[in-house]
Amino acid sequence: MRAPPPLRKGIVIAFDPRVLDLGHHAAIGVPRALADAYDTHQVGDRLLVRFAATMGAEQQRDLIEGGGFVGIDAPKINTPGSAGHVWIERARTLPDRAGPQLRVLLCGLNPSLYAADVGVGFARPGNRFWPAALASGLLTVDRDPRHALDADGIGMTDLVKRATARADELSRNEYVTGAARVARLCHLLEPRVLCVVGLTGWRIGVDKHAATGQQPESIGRTLVYVMPNPSGLNAHVTVDDLTEHFRIVGALADEA
DNA sequence: ATTACGCAATACATACGCTC
DNA sequence: GAGCGTATGTATTGCGTAAT
Incomplete structure (x- = not known):
């Protein structure tokens, strides 16, 4: 059509x-x-x-x-x-998979062109996002964001919605305005935890001194957690590292 | 079709230069 | 000297391509 x-x-x-x-x-x-x-x-x-x-x-x-x-x-x-x-x-991008009463709203930096074409975030073979999220128990079905939303209470969005081949094609302004949009989304949906998947983007758009882990500032009633990018290219972070981050995020959501 | 190899990529630490 | 931004080097593995 x-x-x-x-x-x-x-x-x-x-x-x-x-x-x-x-x-x-x-x-x-x-x-x-x-x-x-x-x-x-x-x-x-x-x-x-x-x-x-x-x-x-x-x-x-x-x-x-x-x-x-x-x-x-x-x-x-x-x-x-x-x-x-x-x-x-x-558009050639990904949709937010989100709604009310989320345990966690996962927030990537921006969709890759591959992810935008298949309609699933972090979908590229080799990306450690799904293996780690499954291993942690946060998600229960591989590469199925609808199931994640309906069955696991996990939503997905992106700091910047424009799909690019490389994250460094994004400008600082895109990160800043994108972070503001995600903040408004958090105020609207009030997920227990916002988990930003990609430290660099959060630093560019929100807090240049941010470290991985729970952030000191919340967004309304939503706790904020930042973890490293799971791209296979970010090789010094292992699947085990990512799994541990997802476990912590799940525990935060359960406590909140 | 399978294997091997080099490149590309991101987070992070460190070094350097500039401004106040 | 403190603070900031920029540049550089490192670690490491997936991906693309060439070789078999």
């Missing part, structure tokens, strides 16, 4: 498959709904989404970006009832 033609006059848009009506969703339920939409569309597909009337513009932008979409200029349409809708386009 590529860029659609303008909606024809007179269509009852609530039944159009290109329309995603989230007007009945509180903000806390939008990430899951957008992730579902992400899963059923391809890069470049466009949707007309309607948010609850009470939702502010910044929150809409946050949720669109977090959902793996980008907002686009609204096409000229004259469809009755289209007011208040926003055109969005499926």
Whole structure:
């Protein structure tokens, strides 16, 4: 499904498959709904989404970006009832897999192009994220973020949603603005623990002196934990090291 | 198809130079 | 001298490619 033609006059848009009506969703339920939409569309597909009337513009932008979409200029349409809708386009990135009552919200630096193409974070063979997370017991099914959310109470997001081949393609400003978005997401969802997977990005975007482990500053009621990047390229960190970090994060979530 | 090898990558420690 | 930013070196393994 590529860029659609303008909606024809007179269509009852609530039944159009290109329309995603989230007007009945509180903000806390939008990430899951957008992730579902992400899963059923391809890069470049466009949707007309309607948010609850009470939702502010910044929150809409946050949720669109977090959902793996980008907002686009609204096409000229004259469809009755289209007011208040926003055109969005499926991006080559990952969606936030998140919702209420999370034990842990895992936060990568940004999706790799490989991960964006398969729709699963840290999916590249050789990345130690999944082996370590499974070994720690934090996650129970390999490379299945939906199961992680539904069965394990573990959400996933990224500091920066733009997918790149290498983390050093990101600017400091992207880390700073991305960290602010993740903070707003934490205030909205209130996971027990935010686990940032990648020390360098956290240092660039938030605290240049940060060390791995639990951070002194929480985000509202959410504890913050930072651990090293599990990429195979970061070879001096072993699977055992990563497993131990995930164990600590799980224990923090259970205590919180 | 399988094996071997060199490159690339990230976190971290350390060194260096600059400014106040 | 303290504090900061930048540069450099190290450790280590996955990945891509060449060789078999």
